[in-house]
Structures are given as C-alpha cells and as structure tokens.
Amino acid sequence: MAGRIPDSFIDGLLARVDIVELIGSRIPLQRKGREFSACCPFHDERTPSFYVSPAKQFYHCFGCGAHGTAIRFLMEYDRLDFVDAVEELAKRLGLEVPREAGGREPPREGQELHAVLEAAQQFFRRELAGSAEAQAYLERRGLEPATLEAFGIGWAPEGWSGLLDALGRGDPRRIELLDKAGLLSKNDAGRTYDKFRGRVVFPIHDRRGRVIAFGGRVIRKDDGPKYLNSPETALFHKGRELYGLWHARQAHSRIPRLVVVEGYMDVVSLWQAGITTAVATLGTATTPEHAELLFRNAADVCFCFDGDAAGRRAAWKALESVLPRLGDGRQASFLFLPEGEDPDSLVRAQGGAGFEAALATALPLSEFLFRQLAEDSDLGSADGKARLAERAKVLIARLPDGEFRDRMEALRVQRTAVGFHASARLGDYTRELVQLGERVQQDAYELARGRVPAGYLVGVPPRGRASAPRPAGGEPRRSLVRTAIALLLAQPALADEATAELPWLETLELPGVPLLVELLRAIGERRPPNTGALLEAFAAHPQAEALRKLAALPLPGEPAALAADFRGALRQLRRRAIDQRLDWLKAQPALDEAGRAELRALLAGRE
Numbered sequence: 001m002a003g004r005i006p007d008s009f010i011d012g013l014l015a016r017v018d019i020v021e022l023i024g025s026r027i028p029l030q031r032k033g034r035e036f037s038a039c040c041p042f043h044d045e046r047t048p049s050f051y052v053s054p055a056k057q058f059y060h061c062f063g064c065g066a067h068g069t070a071i072r073f074l075m076e077y078d079r080l081d082f083v084d085a086v087e088e089l090a091k092r093l094g095l096e097v098p099r100e101a102g103g104r105e106p107p108r109e110g111q112e113l114h115a116v117l118e119a120a121q122q123f124f125r126r127e128l129a130g131s132a133e134a135q136a137y138l139e140r141r142g143l144e145p146a147t148l149e150a151f152g153i154g155w156a157p158e159g160w161s162g163l164l165d166a167l168g169r170g171d172p173r174r175i176e177l178l179d180k181a182g183l184l185s186k187n188d189a190g191r192t193y194d195k196f197r198g199r200v201v202f203p204i205h206d207r208r209g210r211v212i213a214f215g216g217r218v219i220r221k222d223d224g225p226k227y228l229n230s231p232e233t234a235l236f237h238k239g240r241e242l243y244g245l246w247h248a249r250q251a252h253s254r255i256p257r258l259v260v261v262e263g264y265m266d267v268v269s270l271w272q273a274g275i276t277t278a279v280a281t282l283g284t285a286t287t288p289e290h291a292e293l294l295f296r297n298a299a300d301v302c303f304c305f306d307g308d309a310a311g312r313r314a315a316w317k318a319l320e321s322v323l324p325r326l327g328d329g330r331q332a333s334f335l336f337l338p339e340g341e342d343p344d345s346l347v348r349a350q351g352g353a354g355f356e357a358a359l360a361t362a363l364p365l366s367e368f369l370f371r372q373l374a375e376d377s378d379l380g381s382a383d384g385k386a387r388l389a390e391r392a393k394v395l396i397a398r399l400p401d402g403e404f405r406d407r408m409e410a411l412r413v414q415r416t417a418v419g420f421h422a423s424a425r426l427g428d429y430t431r432e433l434v435q436l437g438e439r440v441q442q443d444a445y446e447l448a449r450g451r452v453p454a455g456y457l458v459g460v461p462p463r464g465r466a467s468a469p470r471p472a473g474g475e476p477r478r479s480l481v482r483t484a485i486a487l488l489l490a491q492p493a494l495a496d497e498a499t500a501e502l503p504w505l506e507t508l509e510l511p512g513v514p515l516l517v518e519l520l521r522a523i524g525e526r527r528p529p530n531t532g533a534l535l536e537a538f539a540a541h542p543q544a545e546a547l548r549k550l551a552a553l554p555l556p557g558e559p560a561a562l563a564a565d566f567r568g569a570l571r572q573l574r575r576r577a578i579d580q581r582l583d584w585l586k587a588q589p590a591l592d593e594a595g596r597a598e599l600r601a602l603l604a605g606r607e
Helices: 007-016 019-024 070-077 082-092 109-129 132-140 145-151 162-167 172-180 245-251 264-272 288-297 309-325 343-359 365-374 382-396 403-416 422-448 479-490 492-498 513-526 531-537 544-551 559-586 593-606
Strands: 030-032 035-038 050-053 058-061 154-156 184-186 192-194 199-205 211-218 227-229 258-261 278-280 300-306 331-337
Touching: 007 070, 007 082, 007 513, 007 531, 019 035, 019 050, 019 058, 019 070, 058 531, 070 082, 070 531, 109 132, 109 154, 109 162, 109 172, 109 199, 109 211, 132 199, 145 264, 162 172, 162 192, 172 184, 199 245, 211 264, 245 278, 245 288, 258 264, 258 288, 258 343, 264 278, 264 343, 288 309, 300 309, 300 343, 309 331, 309 365, 331 343, 331 365, 365 382, 365 403, 382 403, 479 492, 479 513, 479 531, 479 544, 479 559, 492 513, 492 531, 492 559, 513 531, 531 544, 559 593
Parallel strands: 258 278, 258 300, 300 331
Antiparallel strands: 030 035, 035 050, 050 058, 154 199, 184 192, 199 211, 211 227
8 A cells, every 4th residue: 555645735735726616627516606506416406505615615515415625525526535536636736646655565556557457458459459259259249349449348369478478578577567466377386377368358447447457258168267357456356346337437427327237248238228327246246335336426226137046146135235325315226137138138139228128127125125035934924924024124224214214114014014113213203303394494593693503513412402501691602612613614724813812722621622622733733725624634533524514604704704703702712711710719628829829810810
C-alpha cells in the first residue's frame, strides 16, 4: 500500500478546487442568491432541494440529507474511494499526489502495475486482430467490432510465453510486475509461463476505467476450465469488483437500475442490445461488498440467474447479502430464466425488448424470500407455519429499521397467521411519525425567525430535544455551544477570535465544549481555507456526521454580523466558565490565601 496522503495537501486541494465548477460539470446548477441549487443527484425529486455553497465549498440536500466536500461528492456521485477521489481532484488541477513515507509498498508500484496491465491489454488486442479463429468465434457469438472495441476484448495466443516474450524477456523487474499483476503462472518445476493461453480475454476495469485484471474464456471444448480469472492481486479483489460497472457508469450519469448476471458474455451481449446497465460478479457468489457497491450505484438492483437449483442457491446468497442494505428507497428483485437459457442466448434470440419484457416479470425480494422459505415448510399445518414465521423473523431482523422492514413484518404475519406482536411496533412507528412531523414544523418556525433549531445541534440525543434544561427567559443551555460551533464551521477564520477565551473554554463543563475546543485547536494548527477543508479534517471523527449537518445550517446575516454573534457566544461561554469556577470555590469548606484572592478577582471581573 502506498504511503499516506499528507493532510496539508488535502487542505490545499480543497482550497484550490471550485466545488461549484466540479458539481456543475456533472449536474445542471442554477444560481439562488449566494448559492447554487439543483434537483438532488442522490434521490428522486421534482423540486430542487440540493444546494452548493461556493463560500463554504460544501454541498447539502435538504431532502435526503446528503452533504459534504468536493472529495465526498466524487466518492458518492462517481463512486470512488477516498484516495481515487483525491487523485481525481489533483488530476483536474494538474497536481501530483504526494505520499508520506512508511507505506508497505513503494509508492510508484501501483502505477507500474497499472502500466503493465494496460500494456497486456494492448498485446491481447493486437493478437485478436491476427487470429482468424478467435475472430470467427466472436462473430458466431454475434459480437460486433464496435462492441469488441468498447470492452477492449482481445485474444491470448496459445503459446506458453507469448505475453512473457512480448513484455518481459530480458527485464527482471518487468517479469516481476507481470507476476504481481496476475498474468504469469509457475509449474512444479519452477518454469514461468503465461496464465492466459488460447482464450478470448476480457479486461476488468476499476471504477476509474483502469485495467486491473482479466477474465479469459476458452473457444473450444475440452480446453480446460470454461472461464479463468486473474488471481487476487494488490489491485484486484474479485469479491469487491463487478465486471461492466465502469461501462454502465460511463453510459449513465445516474444509473436507473443494475442487472446482475453471471458471465462476461452476458454483460457484453446485453450492452450490444441496448441494455447498458448489466454487471457480473467475477466467479464468486454475491458478497456483502458487492451488495454495497451495487446499491451505491443504483437504488434498484435485479439479480438474473438460471432457474435451476444452482441458480436459486446463488440468488439466495445474493438475498442474504443485500438484506442489511435495503433501506432509503432501495429495492431488489430476482429474475429466473427458463432452463437452458442465459441472458446472452435470450437477448440474441429475442433482442433487447424481449429481455426487458423478461425483467418486468422479476420477483420482488419479498416474494422470492417467502416462496423460497415456503418450499420446505408445510403451510397446511400450524407447525409448518410456525417454522416459516421463525425463519422469516431471523431474516427480517437483518433489515434496517424503517418502512420496508415493517412491511416485511406485516407480510410475515399475513402469510403465516402466527401470532406476532407487530401492532405495538407499528403503533410506535406511527407515533414516531407524528412526533417527527411536529418537530419539523417547530424547526421550520425557528429557522424562519433566524434561530438555530435545537434538534439540529451537536450534543442533543436524537429524541431528547425537550430534555434540555431551559433557564428562565432563555434558550436551552446547550444550544449556545452548538451555535458557536455552527458559526465556526461557517467561517473557520473566526477561530482567531477565540485565542483569549480558549483557556476558559478548556475548563468549561458543558456538552459540546470539548468538540468546540478541538475544532479551535485544529483550525489553529491546520488553517483550513474553508468549511469543506475543515470538515475533511474531521472526516473520521465520531462527531463527523453531526458537524456536516451543522455546516449545512442556513445562518442568516452578513459575515460581519455572524462574526459578532460568535464573539458574543464566546463571551457568554467565558462567563459560564467563570460561574462554574466561582461555584466550585464557594463550595470549598476552606480556602487558602491564593483561593481567596482568586475568588475576589473572579467576583470583581464578574460584576
């Protein structure tokens, strides 16, 4: 693994990148006062609730709650991991990403592996152009030249060392890289040879479109395993990658639905027929990592398997992997094809329209789950229904809390007629919705008057807003700290105003004050240029999500007025710290001369 990216580089990157330009290159933005708005790219809506702040270098959706920096936007919208998002931003600015010492792998080795895999793809493409047999096979499978080009499909010659001779002979380092990239094998005698021989080769791309591995398919029977994939490498982990995902993302700014199939040819044939959202696992069952990757790219996922016993076992494994991730509008369905059919054969026989018609018959996850469980349960007996109810209960418990889980519980009662105390849970759920509606109305009332709703602020339990003590004639005691944090997030440079107050803040015992102090110290050390950079510095903090929500709060007023509010909040917090110290001193049974002097000084300063 390469060394860590320095914090200073990330701060500088977020200072230079224009988040409005970045997001505007992917979705249309309209100016709304000081900010820009659009329909949210992360959930369906007709009225724009997605806002981008050029001053804060931060985005927020008031509909679904999505929010973050330029880095987070690339992670969520382009489905990149953190390092890839940083590298993508650096590339836009023409910068090289530095690395700190201490990584377990030389920083440039990853780049070298990508380069050797790209060279291998070019070799396989050239070999396909010279192989009449491979070309004839692909023509029989109905693949057009444009499709072969789009997917980079090639041919691995049948000799033992075609790739090795072309890319590695005479260069020990190159041979080492070919081996680390998963392109070579060794026999018992220690002889090194090409892993892929006599196979049509399908490049496997990462989420940035770089080749990270290959899959190969034989074109003659009895030529070994039908499919052969690259082994696990530093770049390739088959349980985390999906073939065709990069192509689907290139074809759609927002993928409407992903169709999970079993083979490379299924993906390619569907693409050629106009169904450009198909992906395939790479010789493994659907893993939890696959499920998370699928739902990060599309809210609707359809698993397409053979209708035989093996296909249903694979579908059940997929169901178990997606259950914990079904929520927030996500849904899964299952399509089982007739015996002897696969997506490739079906689409070649019936075209894209025929396959779309088949997709329309897919079973919703709820239906597949109960049908599968019912197969070995006697629903004509009370014992059989009880068995089904208990097995379903275990699976439903894996669903996230929410409406879908409640509906599945209701279905379990309906299909088994076994007593289940769902009414109390559903009643609680209804009451929670009523209470939520009341809180939303109150928050809207407070925001309209320029106040910060207490429920949005750090340190208050989600359902404990009313528990905050309220001094006579004032607002809840804890809201002052949280308001100070919100103002600081909006204008990190305000930390300079707190230099004199920091020693007092460190002694103050109030919820949220340790976080405020931590923010002030971090700003003093890192000098983040904007809200986005400050939030990125706290991305791994336990309160990161709360900070992002606070940063999204609309704070009415000009910057100078907000700065005055921050100074006022600091003065009040200092006064509370003095009061706490006074209370402690007065509670002591006896004070020495230093204690009495401190008490007199504090009382004089307090008046």
